[in-house]
Amino acid sequence: xxxxxxxxxxxxxxxxxxxxxxxxxxxxxxxxxxxxxxxxxxxxxxxxxxxxxxxxxxxxxxxxxxxxxxxxxxxxxxxxxxxxxxxxxxxxxxxxxxxxxxxxxxxxxxxxxxxxxxxxxxxxxxxxxxxxxxxxxxxxxxxxxxxxxxxxxxxxxxxxxxxxxxxxxxxxxxxxxxxxxxxxxxxxxxxxxxxxxxxxxxxxxxxxxxxxxxxxxxxxxxxxxxxxxxxxxxxxxxxxxxxxxxxxxxxxxxxxxxxxxxxxxxxxxxxxxxxxxxxxxxxxxxxxxxxxxxxxxxxxxxxxxx
Numbered sequence: 001x002x003x004x005x006x007x008x009x010x011x012x013x014x015x016x017x018x019x020x021x022x023x024x025x026x027x028x029x030x031x032x033x034x035x036x037x038x039x040x041x042x043x044x045x046x047x048x049x050x051x052x053x054x055x056x057x058x059x060x061x062x063x064x065x066x067x068x069x070x071x072x073x074x075x076x077x078x079x080x081x082x083x084x085x086x087x088x089x090x091x092x093x094x095x096x097x098x099x100x101x102x103x104x105x106x107x108x109x110x111x112x113x114x115x116x117x118x119x120x121x122x123x124x125x126x127x128x129x130x131x132x133x134x135x136x137x138x139x140x141x142x143x144x145x146x147x148x149x150x151x152x153x154x155x156x157x158x159x160x161x162x163x164x165x166x167x168x169x170x171x172x173x174x175x176x177x178x179x180x181x182x183x184x185x186x187x188x189x190x191x192x193x194x195x196x197x198x199x200x201x202x203x204x205x206x207x208x209x210x211x212x213x214x215x216x217x218x219x220x221x222x223x224x225x226x227x228x229x230x231x232x233x234x235x236x237x238x239x240x241x242x243x244x245x246x247x248x249x250x251x252x253x254x255x256x257x258x259x260x261x262x263x264x265x266x267x268x269x270x271x272x273x274x275x276x277x278x279x280x281x282x283x284x285x286x287x288x289x290x291x292x293x294x295x296x297x298x299x300x301x302x303x304x305x306x
Contacts (some may be wrong), residue, residue, distance in 0.1 A: 080100075204267070
């Protein structure tokens with residue numbers, strides 16, 4: 001295995017691939033071995049090399065690993081190559097139709113689950129998510145709290161299909177439909193008003209599109225991840241056709257009295273560049289707010305409550 005890993009690292013070095021080569025080589029090996037030996041489920045086994053005697057290297061494993069490595073040096077995201085990404089406590093299925101789950105979003109779900117454990121540890125509560133994507137946030141809530149009842153909106157049919165796969169994969173087929181439903185807006189202009197026909201929620205969560213075309217964005221992200229999940233709605237003719245990267249935050253504030261209980265809580269992932277600006281708008285709307293930093297110390301999550 002060590003020889004194969006070095007072969008991958010040499011290929012990365014030859015092609016100038018410097019984005020976490022050691023970690024990516026380990027992930028490639030993990031997935032190549034797991035495809036051959038499905039019983040292998042722990043990433044730590046790759047790092048410790050604890051299974052190589054029981055599960056020997058094969059030509060098929062080496063061929064698959066090098067195939068993945070060659071795709072990676074072409075700039076294809078590793079998660080699109082392997083078809084999975086570990087997020088928080090579960091291994092999620094991903095593809096090019098959904099955003100790749102990111103570490104900063106673990107800050108969001110960690111704080112959401114912490115609040116749930118304090119406010120509704122064993123009693124039923126209702127939540128809504130705008131922008132379901134691959135389903136990581138809603139799935140984690142449903143997995144941790146059997147008393148949770150939720151709805152989510154998602155405009156992309158491909159993302160909905162992926163979220164359903166993950167819900168089945170992690171919760172089990174038939175084990176979530178009675179607790180969770182998915183709404184499909186007619187177009188990108190529909191925001192939180194889609195929840196207006198339902199009873200107000202205890203909890204609302206969202207990692208909405210919030211990237212501005214003026215933000216610094218990795219070329220790999222622009223080439224391979226869905227723009228609809230990155231960039232918010234562009235204003236119509238009455239707004240001069242200008243982009244509005246804060247659209248979904250403003251849309252929530254416009255609709256919150258109809259969709260959130262008076263004592264309800266909302267969590268948003270936010271762009272650190274505009275964190276103070278967004279928090280100011282929530283404070284002006286009468287919310288008590290808390291900005292939560294990511295691992296780099298930059299504001300990444302907004303928690304708000306009336």
